[in-house]
Amino acid sequence: MEKKIVLLPGDGIGKEIMESAKKVLAAIESEYHHRFILQECAIGGDALDRYGVPLPDDTLHACNEADAVLLGSVGGPKWDNQPPEFRPEKGLLGIRKGLGLFANLRPVKTFPTLLHASPLKEEIVKDSDMMIVRELTGGLYFGEPSERRNNGEEVVDTLAYSRHEIERIVEKGFESAQIRNKHLTSVDKANVLESSRVWREIVNEKAADYPDVEVEHLLVDAAAMKLITNPSGFDVVVTENLFGDILSDEASVLTGSLGMLPSASVRTDGLGMYEPVHGSAPDIAGKGIANPIGMILSTALMLEYSLGMQEEAKAIEAAVMDCLEQGYHTSDLNVKNGKQMNTEEITEAIIENITTKC
C-alpha cells in the first residue's frame, strides 16, 4: 500500500522522538512492502519561530490531504509568555478543530515489567486496561462567548455542545466498548450542569442501539476517585472535553509509564492524528535520551486506526513488549537489572525485534 503521512515534530523532544517514528515506519515499509510518503510540517513553537503563527495554513492543508498525521509534542517555556493567540497550544487546538478530530482515544494499560514504577500499590493497579474516549472539539475549549466584560470586572467562558456533537462522541464510546470488554462508563456532572443532563440523556438513548454494552454513569468527581481506588474497574470511559483532559491525564500516571502511552485523535472518515501523551519535556530536549516508546506506539495506533494495517501495528506492539522484557529502558524508568539506553539505541532494539519477527 501507498500512504501519505504528515509528520509534525513540533517542540522539545518532539523532534527526537519523531526520528524514532520515521525509523520504525521505514522498517515496516521494507518488511511489509508498503510505501509511506512522508511530509514534514511545522506546528507549535517551531511554527511560531519559523512562520510567526502556531499553525501555518500549509500545515493544515497538508494534513487534510494526508491519510494520517503523526505529532511529536508542542510547547515549551520559550513561548509561555506570549499572548494566547501566539502560543504553541493554539496550534494544537487549531489543528484539532481544523481537521474536525472530535474523538481523542487514550488507551491506558499497565506494562507488567513496569508495575514497580507505578505510584499505586501493585495489587490496586495491576489489571488496569482502559480506554478513555474524550470529546475534543467542543465544550469549554471552543464555546463562545469567552471574554472579559464590564471593563474586566467580569469574565465568562462557555461550555457549549450541540446534540450532534454529543451523539457522535457517545457513539464512539459505545463502539470502542463493543470491540473491547463491553463496559462503558459515561462521566458527567449531571447533578450540576445542564449540558451533562443532555449528555446523560443521549447516552441512555444510544444505549438501546448497543444492547451488548453495559452502561454506567459516574459523576466526574467520583470518577477522579475511582481512577485511583479501583482503576481496573474501568473498560471504556467516555466524557466531554475538559473532564477528559483532566481524567485522561490523571489516568496516564497510574501505571508509572507515562512515557509509553500513545493517543489518537480521529474523525469519522478515518483521518487521524497520533501523538504520545507526554509533553515536550524541555528539561531533557536535545539530549537524545527521551523515551520514544509513546511515539512508537502512537505510530502503531496510526497503522491500526487510520491505515488499515492491523498486522503491522501488532508487530510494533509486540516488538515494544519484547524490548521491555529484554530489560531495555530509557532513563525515565528505573528497571532493576535492566539496561538503560538512549533514544536511538532503544529505537534500534525495537526495530531489531520487528524485523526478526516478521
Added chain:
Amino acid sequence: MEKKIVLLPGDGIGKEIMESAKKVLAAIESEYHHRFILQECAIGGDALDRYGVPLPDDTLHACNEADAVLLGSVGGPKWDNQPPEFRPEKGLLGIRKGLGLFANLRPVKTFPTLLHASPLKEEIVKDSDMMIVRELTGGLYFGEPSERRNNGEEVVDTLAYSRHEIERIVEKGFESAQIRNKHLTSVDKANVLESSRVWREIVNEKAADYPDVEVEHLLVDAAAMKLITNPSGFDVVVTENLFGDILSDEASVLTGSLGMLPSASVRTDGLGMYEPVHGSAPDIAGKGIANPIGMILSTALMLEYSLGMQEEAKAIEAAVMDCLEQGYHTSDLNVKNGKQMNTEEITEAIIENITTKC
C-alpha cells in the same frame, strides 16, 4: 461561651454520625464550661420528604442566625430520578449560595496508623499534608445561561466569575498558606480559558501582598497528575469551583482515609458550615457502623474556625489520634491487630480520650 449551632443531619449515614457530633459537643461543653444551643433542621432528601423542597426557608433562616452549622451528608438513590430542582444536591448548592459560603477548605493529611490503607505506595504518600481551598459559589455551578436552545439541539452552561469573587478566594488561599507552610499552588487552565487567565493575573497581583508566600501556577490536568505522583509536593492549593470539586475528591482518596476527612465552607465574617467529605453512604445507612471520625473532625474544625475555640479543637483532634493509635477503627478500615468498633463505640472511645486529657 454560649454559641448557637444548627445541625443538619441530612440523609443516609448523616443522621447517625450527627449523633456522634452531638456527644462530642456535649463532652466539650462539660469539660470547658461552654453552652452550645443546638437546633436541628432539615436539608436534602430528608427535607424533600418532609417539606417537599430540598432547602426549606426555615433552615436557611436558622443557619443565618447561628454561629456555625454542622452538616451530615445529603443525597441517596431514593431521590436520584427527581427533576433537578427537587434533588437533595440542590439543598446543598442552595445553602452554600444562600449563606454566601464562598470558600471550601479541605485539609488532606495522612494518618500514620492508616498509611497501609492508601492506594498509593507508602513512600509516595507518606508526608502528604495539604489544604485545598476551593471556590464554592461561582463558576459553572451558578453561571447563567445554563439552558437548552433550539428545541434542545444545543445546550450551554456558563463559567462566570467577577474579579471580586476571584480576589476573595485567592486571598483565602494566600492566608491559608501563610498560616501553613507558605507555599501556594494556584490551579487553572490558563492555556484555554479566559476566566483562568484572569484568575492567574489576580493571583500574580495578590502575590505582592504576601511576599512570604511562594506561588506556583499549575494547569488543572498537570495538577491531577501531580496529586498522584507527588502528593507531598503540595501545601495549599487554591482553585475555582469545578476544578476544586474534582481535585479535592481526587485528593481525598490518596491517604486511604476518606472516612476521616473533614471540610469547612466559610465566608468572611466567620460563619461556616462543617461537614465530612464522604457522602451519605446509602449502602450502610441505618446499620450503626458508619465511621464518625470525618464528622467529629469537622466538629473540631468548626470550633477552631467559627467559634474561636482552638484549644477545644486540638483536644478533639488529639483524642481522635489517640483512638487510632489504640487500634480502634470502624469497618471501613482494615487495621492489623486493631479492634473494630461500631459508630457508637468509637465515638465513646474518642470522648473518653477527650475527658481524660482535659
